[in-house]
Amino acid sequence: MRQFVELFFFTFRFKCAIMFPESQGKLIRMSNFYDKKLLLLKPQRIMLPLFPAKTSFDINALKPLADSIAAHGIIEPLVVRKNDFKRYELVCGHKRLKAAITVGLRRVPCVLVSADELTASLMATAENLNRKSPDYFEQAEEFKRISIRFGIEYETIAEKTGISISALLNRINLLNLSSEVRQKLSGLDESYALTVSLVPQEKQIDFINRITSLSLSPEKAKEAVKDYVFPSLFEKPEAQKETAPLRKSVSCDVRIFSNSLLKLISTLKNSGIEAYSSAVEKEDCIEYTVKIPKSKPGARTQAGAQKHINPICSFVP
Numbered sequence: 001m002r003q004f005v006e007l008f009f010f011t012f013r014f015k016c017a018i019m020f021p022e023s024q025g026k027l028i029r030m031s032n033f034y035d036k037k038l039l040l041l042k043p044q045r046i047m048l049p050l051f052p053a054k055t056s057f058d059i060n061a062l063k064p065l066a067d068s069i070a071a072h073g074i075i076e077p078l079v080v081r082k083n084d085f086k087r088y089e090l091v092c093g094h095k096r097l098k099a100a101i102t103v104g105l106r107r108v109p110c111v112l113v114s115a116d117e118l119t120a121s122l123m124a125t126a127e128n129l130n131r132k133s134p135d136y137f138e139q140a141e142e143f144k145r146i147s148i149r150f151g152i153e154y155e156t157i158a159e160k161t162g163i164s165i166s167a168l169l170n171r172i173n174l175l176n177l178s179s180e181v182r183q184k185l186s187g188l189d190e191s192y193a194l195t196v197s198l199v200p201q202e203k204q205i206d207f208i209n210r211i212t213s214l215s216l217s218p219e220k221a222k223e224a225v226k227d228y229v230f231p232s233l234f235e236k237p238e239a240q241k242e243t244a245p246l247r248k249s250v251s252c253d254v255r256i257f258s259n260s261l262l263k264l265i266s267t268l269k270n271s272g273i274e275a276y277s278s279a280v281e282k283e284d285c286i287e288y289t290v291k292i293p294k295s296k297p298g299a300r301t302q303a304g305a306q307k308h309i310n311p312i313c314s315f316v317p
Contacts, residue, residue, distance in 0.1 A: 003306075011246050023165070027271070028153065037087075037111070037112040038077065038105040038109065038110070038111060038112075039066075039080070039109075039110045039112055040108070040109055040189055041042075041080070041088060041107060041108060041110050042102050042107055042301070043097060043100055043105065043106075043107075043108055043298045043307050044125075045087075046078070046080060046088050046089070046090050046097060046108070046110070047083075047087055047088065047089050047090070048089070048090055048094070049089055049090060049091075049117075049120065049121075049124075051121070051145060051149075051244065052090075052124070053094075053121065053124035053127075053128050053139075053142050054078055060101055062095065062098060062102070065095060065096065066102045066103050069096070069099050069100055069103055069105065069258055070103040072077045073105075074096055074100060074108055074109055076093075076096070077093075077108075077109040077111045078090065078091075078093030078108055078109065078110045078111070079091040079092040079098060079110070079111050079113055079114055079123065080094060080110045080111070080113070081112070081113055081114070081120055082114075082221075083110070083117075089120070090109070091113065091115065091120045091123050091124055092123060092124055092127045095107075095133065096127075114161075117150075117235040118146070118150045118152075120160055121142075121146050121150075122146070122157070122160045125139070125142050125143070125157075125161050126160070126161040126162055127165055128142075128317055129161060129186040136174065136190045136193065137171075137174060137175070137182055137193075139171060139176055140171035140172055140175050141175065143157055143168055143171065143172060144172060144175065144281070146280070152316070153278040153279065153280060154168055154169060154172065154280075154281075154295050155276065155277065155278045155279065156278075165262060165279070166258060167256050168260050169279060170194055171190075172281065173197060174190075174193050174194070174197060174281055176197070177193070177196070177197060177204070177259050178201070178204075179269075180205065181196065181204045181205060181208070184205060184209075185208065188212075189218060190213065191218035191221075192208075192218060192221055194195045195218065195221045196208055198225050199225060199228065205230070207224075207228060210224070211224060211227070238308075254298075258279070258286075261277055261288060261290070262277070265277050265290070268292070273292060273293065274292075274293055275290065276290075276291055277289060277290045277291070278291075
């Protein structure tokens with residue numbers, strides 16, 4: 001009942017702030033709702049993070065959201081934090097903020113959370129992962145930026161944002177594609193990009209043109225790779241025909257090793273062994289580390305369970 005009353009007054013005061021902004025103070029504070037402080041802030045008081053998780057917006061996609069906000073207001077509050085300069089910094093809701101500014105909204109509802117820069121970056125990344133049409137190249141850049149800036153491994157990022165380590169590494173590998181190839185893949189599903197990454201670099205543009213002109217499904221595109229790529233890969237002198245195909249087929253996709261390693265770790269964990277792996281991308285290689293504790297199986301079960309009970313992004317509204 002208390003939560004219902006607080007929600008009612010939050011909605012009421014939010015509407016009053018829009019209709020009668022001159023009657024409001026500089027900052028409208030409200031009581032805690034679900035243990036989070038709710039605020040109505042002027043858009044100009046909210047500063048963007050130095051490295052926002054979302055950097056590009058489709059103007060055409062922004063208009064429907066702006067029309068909805070103009071008609072019904074912001075249904076889902078933005079998430080902000082107090083940065084080192086004691087200013088309100090946006091954590092989640094960049095698109096909603098831009099749409100609110102577009103329609104001239106005078107105040108926007110915000111949830112104030114206590115988070116440092118790393119936590120805020122992980123929260124924003126986790127929210128972007130749940131979008132209908134995420135920009136997988138942009139997300140890969142964000143994963144890499146977080147890893148380099150804060151010195152944390154990809155496995156930790158995957159755990160904190162709720163994405164599998166294999167999916168994360170697949171997206172990191174997509175950064176090896178040229179800017180021309182990325183532009184060609186714009187608007188296509190991530191599965192097409194992963195398929196194109198298997199094709200030699202000099203043939204990727206031609207392969208994209210073929211699968212788009214034939215309107216191939218992701219499954220058909222994967223099958224087309226075998227006919228398009230492998231025959232040329234196996235063309236070797238007579239003396240090398242027995243050994244070259246094996247080395248070439250194994251080395252053509254480093255993700256095979258990554259996925260095999262992940263399956264091994266999963267098998268060990270299912271057997272009660274708390275093994276885990278990490279991957280660090282370097283200039284000339286990707287360094288994998290597998291750690292198996294000497295303690296008895298199950299010794300870290302309680303700590304692991306506690307970590308899953310309180311995920312870092314559980315409080316994102």
